[in-house]
Amino acid sequence: MLTFMKFGVIIAFLFSLVSLSYLVLKTFSHEKKKLNAEPRGDWKKGIIYAFGKGMMPWEKESARNHLPTYIGGIFYHIGIFISLLYLLIVILAIQLPAAVILPVRVLSLAGAIAGLALLAKRIFSPVMRALSCPDDFAANIIVDIFLILSFLHTLLPAPSPVPVPVVTLFLFASAVIMFLYMPLGKIRHCFFFFYVRILFGIFYGRRGVFQNNFCHQGGKVFLIINFLVFLRALVP
Amino acid sequence: MNENETYVSKDPFDEKIEQLSPADREKALKVFAEKINREFAVYFNSCVHCGLCADSCHYYLTHQDIQSLPAYKLGLVIGIFKKYFSFMGKNMPGWVGAKSFDNRMVKEWVDSLYGRCSLCGRCSLNCSIGINIAALIRAARGALAAIGLVPPGLQSTIETAVEKGNNMGIKKDDWLETASWLEEELQTEIADPAARIPMDQKDARYFYTINPREAMFFPLSISAVAKLFHAAGESWTLAADSYDVTNYGLYSGDDETAGMLSDRLVQGMAKLGCKTLVLAECGHGFKSNRWEAPEWLSKKYGFEVKSILEVVAGFIREGRIKLDPAKNQEPVTLHDPCNLVRMGGIIEEQRFILRHAVSQFIEMIPNREKNFCCGGGGGQLAMTQFSQRRLKAGGVKAEQIRKTGAKIVATPCHNCIDQLMELNKHYQLDVKIKTVCELAADALVL
Structure with a gap:
């Protein structure tokens, strides 16, 4: 049964990978926009900004004004990546030392809690409900279940007891569902996120919007003020 | 019936x-x-x-x-x-x-x-x-x-630009007469008969464009720039035909028409053999002609495209003009036009000019690329059926202005000026709205 489930996870993962690759290829089959206007700034600086300071709450108003959602989102995504790595380790039957298991346990739990909180927000906030379609709820629930099962799996004693605990089978089943759903619904954004950030960086970087961000007169003062505003927002 | x-x-x-x-x-x-x-x-x-x-x-x-x-x-x-x-x-x-x-x-x-x-x-x-x-x-x-x-008001603005050569439908004779009258006024104001508002001057360094609203309603904006060019001793020209910096095709989303409108400036540059296309204080005109037109027209420009703010800031840096901030005593705040700043990258030039031109400069919060839109962009001013929404949406900007306590709002964009003037009235802000070059020209030491 265990081997069958492991095989299922691998097949689902490959399905996901192939489907997403096809989706990316289809997306990239569209013509690339040619940029003829002479740049005013440095697109590389724009990309650095997009992946660095441009995601920080003291720089980004939408993050600063919605700190719980922002922090929840960070934990959610860290939890997902950690749980995916953990899934790989479980499939390869590698025994992790307790010192490594503990952070995995904490982060998968934190991710699950964050995911459930974001789900609750989507359910109970009228604005979020109005914005959402069934896919939004489904994607969240599928990933939340995977995170919860990853967390529960970390509680199992090592080496894995015999017969195979039901948690392990459920973890694999949830992974199969998640991988199969990934190219069909919004989880696919994981494949596009980084490219969008690059496009964001190129757009503003070429136009010289962020290159002045640090060096304009009073810019550092503005940054410090923003950081203080951010700290103030942390205080209830 | x-x-x-x-x-x-x-x-x-x-x-x-x-x-x-x-x-x-x-x-x-x-x-x-x-x-x-x-x-x-x-x-x-x-x-x-x-x-x-x-x-x-x-x-x-x-x-x-x-x-x-x-x-x-x-x-x-x-x-x-x-x-x-x-x-x-x-x-x-x-x-x-x-x-x-x-x-x-x-x-x-x-x-x-x-x-x-x-x-x-x-x-x-x-x-x-x-x-x-x-x-x-x-x-x-x-x-x-x-x-x-395309909503009728926006479409008719585009059609006027396409048919008449500028979005206000100004006749060529009227435009030439206005420019000539402004030249006489300038000569009188600075007591210098050599002061010029050149028209169709071949091989001038700068080909200056205007928002036709300036010719129609805000001629002082043109005089201000002419005064600055004259003080710097710069070679520049206006054009009798291709002078409209605006491009409402940006707002309708019609790339073909937008490209055709911007191409007129390219043709004007070629005809006069100027080196740099200088765009007036117009947010969407800057975005259109600096960033979008080369994509609409699928070609790289063989000349420089600059905002007038970059040019004037250059005059100050090079010591070619001298400004006395004491000539503008009232507190001034700056509204950053989205198309010029967030979408255009012209962020520090207007600040640099204002710091030299006014005694008290107060930043709005937030400012620069993070600034709020005044609500006048996107063709909103032309689409009268949405004007109540536009005014309400401008409430954010009105509040920003009120908080600064400034008496003058400077903004390098004529669409923003129109919206700010309406907000001024609607929200009783009791401020004056000016372009950056107008303030710079007022501070000019001749």
Whole structure:
């Protein structure tokens, strides 16, 4: 049964990978926009900004004004990546030392809690409900279940007891569902996120919007003020 | 008509939407499909409906309705992409939020994409993923433009520009007469008969463009720039024919017309053999001609394109003009036009000029690329059917201005000036609105 489930996870993962690759290829089959206007700034600086300071709450108003959602989102995504790595380790039957298991346990739990909180927000906030379609709820629930099962799996004693605990089978089943759903619904954004950030960086970087961000007169003062505003927002 | 029947007059534009045929909608979808480049296709697959863009939009902040929320507006566009161009949208539309492009949807597109968005791009900056929402909304506007659904006020402004050569329909003789009159005024003001407002001067270094509203309603903006050029001893010219910096094709989403309008300036440059195209204080004119036109026209320009702010800041840096800030004693704040600043990268030049030209300069919070839109962009000033919404949306800017305590609001954009003047009246701000060059010219030491 265990081997069958492991095989299922691998097949689902490959399905996901192939489907997403096809989706990316289809997306990239569209013509690339040619940029003829002479740049005013440095697109590389724009990309650095997009992946660095441009995601920080003291720089980004939408993050600063919605700190719980922002922090929840960070934990959610860290939890997902950690749980995916953990899934790989479980499939390869590698025994992790307790010192490594503990952070995995904490982060998968934190991710699950964050995911459930974001789900609750989507359910109970009228604005979020109005914005959402069934896919939004489904994607969240599928990933939340995977995170919860990853967390529960970390509680199992090592080496894995015999017969195979039901948690392990459920973890694999949830992974199969998640991988199969990934190219069909919004989880696919994981494949596009980084490219969008690059496009964001190129757009503003070429136009010289962020290159002045640090060096304009009073810019550092503005940054410090923003950081203080951010700290103030942390205080209830 | 039977006298007992009540006659309800219908808006002809709404009627036009109701009478759209499947062939019309298909045409719009075809144009929409043609606009989907790689960048857009990536964006269409990336929105996670997090809703964090809400507070970044002045429409949402002032109206608090879901239709004004950027992610909702974007959802209207993505919904169509999903329905007609994605596997899940075709097979399980309800599950993924795919939407049919029927007449009701067309009406919602017009109302939301034209009537609840000034294409300011503030949501794009605050999007948790980084989606260029403004660009996608503009592309969708372009699909509506293809079936003649640009709101009448905006469309007539474009038609005037196409037919008459400028968006105010100014006749050539009137323009030349205005320029000549301004030249005489300038000579009198600075007591220098050598002061010129050159027209069609070949091989001048700078080819200066204006917003036709300046010629019609704000001639002092032209005199101010002429004064600065004269003080710097610079070689420059205006053109008798190609001088309109505005381009409302940017707002209608019609790339072809937009390209044609911008190409007139390119032709003007070629005709006069000038070195640099200098764009007047006009936010969307800058964005159109500096950033978008080379893409619309699919060619690299063989000349420099600059904002007048870059030129004037250069004069100050090089010591070619001297300004005395004591000549502008009242406190001044600066409104950053979205198309010039957030979308255009001209951020510090106006500050540099104002620090030399006024005694008290107060920044709005937030400012620079994070500044709020005044509400006058996106063609909103031309679309009278949405003017109540526009004024309400401008409430965010009015509050920003009030908090500075400034008596003068400087802004390098004539669309912003028009909106700020209306906000000034509507919200009783009791401020004066000026361009940056007007303040610089007032501070000029001759």
